[in-house]
Amino acid sequence: MERVMTKHDYALSRRGFCLCCLGGATIAATGAWLTPREAFAAAKSQVLIIREAAAKAEIATTKLRGGVNVLGGSGGNVAVVTGKDGKLLVDAGITATRPRLEKALADIGPEPITHLIDTHWHFDHTDGNEWLNSEGAAIMAHPNTLKRLEAATRVEDWNFDFPPSPKGALPTRLMKGDEETLKLDGKTIRLRYYGPAHTDSDISVFFEEDNVIHVGDTLWTGLYPFIDSSTGGSIDGQIAAAEANIKMIDKKTIVIPGHGDIANREDIKVWLDMLVGARENVAKMKKAGRSVEETIAANPTKQWDAKFGQWVIPPALFTRVVYEGV
Secondary structure, X not given: OEOOOOXXXXXXXXXXXOHHHOHHHOEOOOOOEOOHHHHHHHOOOHHHHHHHHHOOOOOEEEEOOOOEEEEEOOOOOEEEEXXXXXXXXXXXXXXXXXXXXXXXXXXXXXXXXXXXXXXXXXXXXXXXXXXXXXXXXXXXXXXXXXXXXXXXXXEHHHOEEEOOOOHHHOOOEEOOOOEEEEEEOOEEEEEEEOXXXXXXXXXXXXXXXXXXEEOHHHOEOOOOOOOOHHHOOOHHHHHHHHHHHHHHOOOOOEEEOOEOOOEOHHHXXXXXHHHHHHHHHHHHHHHXXXXXXXXXXXXXXXXXXHHHOOOOOOHHHHHHHHHHHO
């Protein structure tokens, strides 16, 4: 299926198949949003539930420019770039969507899968690593992605322990510094490490000639983000990453977020203003001695809730995550 992705398509992707969104998408019998910890305590097999749901998910293909496509519906947004030497993917989606991902990739072109770049370590972006590697993809990432994947990793806010990934899922080519430039089929691909942001493993992937960038989970278009403090993420890091993204691009750059609609520089500015404002409001309340429950009750994100708080991560959960980081 090849068409322009609608907001409905993206909503399905955000709602059903993003592990880092799971806590906010679960509602208790009382009607209140559960924290990630409560959600996993209530249903310990949520990873299996996500895999089962992903097995039924449709994949929608969006053509951008310069041979860059985006596949939506399997965890995070997956970018695909095709050249005479093969296909390069940015992020791997969820394994349960493999049959539909394979069809979408075949519809793009017959070239083999030769390269995969992970924007960070989270399940909804790396679960497909092993099967893509079995198809011939060499996996590249920041060293911290390898560190998280090769060991048992606990995400405290999810109350969940991820086991070590199988050998075939591990990146074998690692960035040697904070920036690295690749050449593939005449394209210049610039990788840049943000420092700790959403996690401690986030990188951007910039297709220079096409002026298209994949920024992973340093941007969730139209959504409040989950910030993984257990593996190095923080609100300050998320803000710094947004500032870095704005500096890297221009008004013509097409921005692929980790989750949500395809974006541009202005969308990132709006996202940054929200992050900075929310941080400031929450920090003031925390400094004044308010507990996290009191801060949530004061609704410090009220002015942004209509735009960012209507799906996946509700205002209360976002406020809690910010509170923990200031």
